[in-house]
Amino acid sequence: MQLLPFYLVCDESGSMAAGGVDAINGALPDLHDEISSNPAVADKARFAMIGFSTDATLLQPLVDLSEIDSLPSLSAGGVTSFAAAFRLLKSTIQTDVDQLKAEGHSVFRPVVFFMSDGGPTDTDADWRGALKELNESRYAPKIIAFGISTADVATITEVANFKAFIQESDNISPAAALREFASSLTRSIVNSTTSISANGGEGFDLQVDDHVPGFTSLSLDKM
């Protein structure tokens, strides 16, 4: 099979407690339904979910969403270790892609949706080192980063390697922004996976909204 793995990497630090994780948890069933019920997406998309705070946890191992009934929930608590998230992401992707290939599948480059509502609590050297290792890894993913609430523009821009968005705090609440984030990533999964057919199986076009309601699109070109 020709498979496109998606990884949702969600901040579930203590600051996400006030409605943040609830907003995501409330949106996950829609994401699940949308993907598993669309035949143009269901077979090709694989989905995994990582939550990170003080540590990172593989909440949902990479799965064919049509084979599970529901996604696990996020729960808030702890600080915000980007480094833990990137390290777990790197090892998970490595394991997953190797496994899929060992099963005989063709695997497209993984796509990561990274969301945080604040800045990393690790040292700059630590999280930057972990991010660098991820980006230089064998199956380096494409990363779309979303910053919510107090997230820092420069940090979110640095994490992303494909597209970055920052919440427009004046126009939208963090909870509403998170719902928009979930809708946007669902659309992205659907449209990107559908593009595999348009490319005759030769590749896919990573489709990300140009404008996500409540967010400002950040330029990745500024160094």
Add this chain to the structure above:
Amino acid sequence: MDHQSQSQGHDLGQGHELGQGQNPHQYQRQRPDRPEAADELSTHYADITAVLRPEPPDPRRSLAAGPMPEAAAPSASPPGPVGGDVVPRPPQSRVPAALTVIPVVQAVPPASLAAAPGALGAPGALPGAAQGAAPGATTGPTGYPATPLAHHPEGAGPAPDSATLTGPSADPAAMAAPSVASAPTAAPPASVPAVPTAAAAAAVSTDATGFPATASPDPADRADPAAPAGALPTPSATPPAVPASSASPATAGAPAAPEAASVNPAGPVNPADPVNAADPAAPPGTPSAAPEPELPAVVPEQVRGLPEHVGKRPPAYPPYPKAKPSLNDGDTFAALTPEIVLDGLLTDGLAVRGVSVRGDSHRWDGSCRQDAMTITRIGAPGKELLVLAVADGVGSSKRSHVAAHDATRRVAGRLHQFAADLHQALAQEDLATLNGLANRVIATSVEDLRRSWGAGSDPDYSDRDYATTLHVLLVPSDPALRQRALIGVGDGGLLILRDGRWYGGSGTGADEAMVDTRTAALPASYGSAVTNIVTTAPGDVLVLGTDGIVNPINQEREVAERLAGYWGSGEVPALSDFLWQAQLRARTYDDDRTVICVWEGATR
């Protein structure tokens, strides 16, 4: 729609006739209520089968001579690959032999097809090099590496490091493969089909797909290194027998041949014996219990039903066409493009079946079929060539469905103008001349097409909107000529089934995906057409396809094995069976499919 209502009317008419005192089941048996039609049919079949009947008699016939309950009651037909052949195959033949027997991973040795080694690269060359049907190369690497497909999980993924996974790992000296002669201009010293070295040169253990051939070839399957390289092949496969039902397009899909009915006492419909014919629910009984039909009759149709699938689960898409474009959408061509094009022919020593069918994704989203196919004959009698062309409109290109359709036809027309020269070049294995002619044909066709599409007059015209791949196989009608010309632009291409094993494997795609390469395509995104000469042997099956079929064959072992079983069994399928087989479903392979098969050595 019109067609549909007509068929319904026909069915209703039959039903009405059946209402006149005959068993209502009888209508399932196709024309049992019209003895005169059955007579016509049986006469027709008698003529065809007389010349088709293999000598000595095919053992399958005796196997099929027993009662076949499934033939007696159409509704009892088991799910899965129910044969629609007139002569029911024994149960074991329903299971493709390749499923268990054929080591697809192995490089296998019918050291047969003459080759020019240069373009194939020396043994040990990275498959990527062999694959370099490089758009920019004038005539370069074939794009049709003549190595057996190796299915191995490790290399299947389009990982960035896929090249590192693709080292040859088998002993080239021990193996050989059908090979192709490539256009010489890229490597002049190699331009002469150097037969003695061909086998070694072609012996690359990996195919262009990047699948490493890690399995150790079974010594029994290895070519004898001592055998004269390039010696004419002795394919173990016997030339395909054309079952009566598939003797010609005209008869394909027709219910039965007389001799099949005569060996099946439970199933035959004897127009002269309505009582016997009318009771499909009757137990199979014993042969002796059933009266010998006095007239040749037809067996009940065997319903194939929905296409089968490989793997544990079928694709998530529904297994039938759903959405279809409307004239209201503004794209007339798309709205009028049929779901399926099915074609075929039989000449002396060549049986051809071709189908172009819309893929699941287009059936789902309501796009038209963007693949196209043309099967025709060109040139004067005696120097005739079959033109078999497939094209895949590039999905992201707005008018690619028009481009693919027009390209196959326009190129066939232009080839016809040069048919005599092409035939001569092919007969003389003059690859340089052939390549020159082919590229001239492609170039002039592109000029024609661009003009007809509005280039120069339409300010909105863009070559990018009309991108399509194109692969053409030229096959001389003269059975004494074994050379076939292959002209290609873009992914997809030719595979060869020999002795149940797949060879070739151009246009893999998957391992290019990580680097986002795009296929070469007409009218503007290609350097030159890649021309090859392929020398085949009776028993070979040439499989020309778009990536919609080539990719799953290359990437899904089960698809490769199943289709090898269907098409490499030595039997030419009926058109309707071929259509059903070509639609073999595999999850995530939802592209349009176009495939033309040539059974070499099918005799009449």
